[in-house]
Amino acid sequence: MPEHRWTMGRRTLLEAAGAFGFAGLGAGLFWYATRQDERDWEDVGDRPLRILSGRDDTANGQRRLLVEQWNTWHPAHPAEMVELPGVTDLQYSAIHAALQAEDPAVDVVNLDVPWVAGFASAGHLEALDGVDTGGIMRRPLDAGVFDGRLYALPFNTDVGMLYYRAGGESDYARGILDRREAESITDWNALREFARWILDANADFDGGVAMQLANYEGFTVSVWEYLLANGVEPSGEDRTIDFAEGSDAVGVLRELASDLREEVREGARVVLPDSLQFTEDDSLLAFQEGRTPFLRHWPRAYALLQACDLGFEVGVVPMPGGVLGGQSLAVSAHSTRRHVSRALVEFLTGPVSQQLLFERGGFAAARPEPYFDAIGRAQELGVADPCEAAGGPRREARQLYEALDGGDGPALRPALERYTQFSRAFCDALHPELAGSATPDLDGLTERLEEAAEGR
Template sequence: MCRRWDQPADRGPVPRTLPGLLRRPAPGAEGRGGEGGDGRRTVRHTVGRRGAAAAACLLTLSLATACENGESVTAPPPTGDASGTITVASGLDLTAGGGVRQRLIAEWNHRNPEHRAELVELSGDADEQRSQLLGALQSGSTSYDVVNLDVTWVPEFAEAGLISPLDGEIDLGDFIDRVADTATWKGNLYSVPFNSDVGLLYYRQDYLKGAGIPHLRGANAGWSWDDLGDTIDTLDKQEGLPASYLNGWTSQLDSYEGLTVNVIEAFASAGVRLTDEEGRYTADESELREGLDSLRDRAGEKRLLPRALESNEADSLADFAAGRTAFLRHWPYAYGVLRGALPKGSFDVTRLPGRAALGGQNLAVAADSPRGRWALKLIEFLTGPESERCLLEAGFAATRESAYSDSSVTCELADGAADGTEGGTPASLEEGEEVRPVPVDAAGRPVYASELHDALTEAESRPRTPYYGALTQVLQSHVHRWLERDFRDPGAVADSLDRELREVLKGH
């Protein structure tokens, strides 16, 4: 069983019916990983949080200097053929079963017993995981052979020479276009899309039905945040809502990457984009004011659950499951989690109003890996058509078109790999805990697969720049403070954002 180190602090009560992946231990809990040659999850405390954060800051400074001088670092292609376990570093698997990535690793080990792999799961939120990976790769310790990067990190890691170029190694023809775009930087391929993500809107069908509001799935062509606000207002006027109900909707608006995603969605819905495809700053003060107005329109009018300002993915999911809101902005994996927590037919999911942000992770070969050639082969397997179909069935957003449309592509895993028993109990489940599978259509795909695919094809990418770490910190600090102050003086906030974003992106 996987143990995780440096856990985030608990933020409040979580309904007991929710799966264990939402029950977080006390802050500061540490786990020591063991040998992982059989494919089980292991965790290594390679870099402390302060050391990783310092490494991240140093990288930002070195990138700024290099880019101002017109310089960048290019790593060599993956050619190493050393023996030994292929180590994959990744964030936590939050799907309902908590282990599809592990099952894929186990399947690789079943097929390649002489080149086994292990999965190392990094704890903490996305910002902390980025710091951990930067610290590990910059140290040159060769702890990791494959790194699972948030799509926004690819330019930063590529520019710093921390991941190997993969030009000519992978055919991206079957990958969804917008998803495939996240794998490259400056015209070169540095990563391969593993699992994608896109914002979706979950809703309490039982609440809406009682208010006479029709089923929303598939009926939101042109659906806007104004329409959602009107629906919430209609619902709030109804009698007979459960005592647990507090406000119309919730999201992830604490000061971390979740807030940045919500900001990007609000800005894009207003036609505001911060950078061009090369990462150059393109907005101005007036456009930023429009973006802030868009965010205020959806977060104001007493429709938003106040706890959203201190919520991450787990917190908002818990509030929705506890009946405190009728709507929830979240990621695809939430469907399987909610199905294990709520009565059948009580909730559903549809596309998010306006623009939805593209998320997800890409696999890359660590530049210092002595097993680069086999690391690449592992990536090819983990991102292949069959693996992507497995990811889709588990609750992730698959990155390949064939996973959604080709009936000949199926998820076939060997005994042991199929149920995860080869690697022990998934880290995000507890012993004896029930996992309720995602309901599927006649083709065996999740019932919401069509809407998920359409959302991915129109998703809004976050800014692509090697300075993304600095950009997201600027957005988080200014916007969260503005939200806490009840949207006061948006003009001053827009002015500060404009000045600081120009400064952090001036290296382009």
């Protein structure tokens, strides 16, 4: 990518916001917010606009601060964010119940990206026809499209990343890769090879890669990435995979079983078997404790891995087969304040909001300027000791931007009206087989997934 592109963000976004001090930020947000045409905004009376969202895990509640900033500039149209339980399945249930009941008190919903198709197809979301989507990265924007129409705008995005022990020179006995070797990991064959070399050279590791393979949505994402990184191609507009006996996908799933069970040396396998009980927090802890030289995780893990007492330096590259994550904001079709709700969604997903969530909230942005800004600033500052880099530019910005916008971009999960049922069937059918057998029985997997997708 041309070097001059990395300096765009701060000039265009943050200088106008007073070097990103919050008062200065307010001025920038005021400039943006007052561009909105308020003539069609409904009177909200004494009932604030209501946003249903998962727990705000941003540093210092940056999402809530954005809502408060909206309220500052639009006191006649205040909004409130109602936080749902931290468990994704419970969030889905609460949002589904509110939309199914056609609750007019819910105006905006914050959706995990694979939920958009199901709620849009059921008529629960208002199409965002005519919204200015200029500057939004292609893949996060695509995640809000169903049947050719846009229903949701990306609030924050996410993508699978591969964390490793970094150093100036590779040293397999210490589990360390240099940047060149790490960046050569573009498929699972390469990752498997490096994991084997390190496990052969170091008897202290329990496994090669820590992943999220407990029986929840993280299992679906991690296995989908494994399939894609081993050459399996989704097909059709719904982006599904053929799991019929004899298919490439079934062969690759058996390779995953081998990576979980076949010893590279005594007691160590390519994929840490405990991953079958791991969620994000568990896998992160295993990597921090030195049980594996590699970790599959989301972008937010980078900041958590910069601790001075970790004992090793951490690098990051795009995860082979990386799948898109994140949340997108949509307007409820049952809201009686749809025009002002749409303006609120545009405000919360706009350029300055994205910069704030990226720099202060730790999220991955759905617009390129925050990455350009961080990369340009990191180049100006030069190489820094991770222990001294807190509060500085995000030094993983280049790798994260490449994961989101390089090549074809990250993969999208299946575009199914009943995606949550599909994912649950995928987990329930496959997880016990991988956990309980070196040679998983995959007969009937296709039928179970078809039944779930069709609601049978």
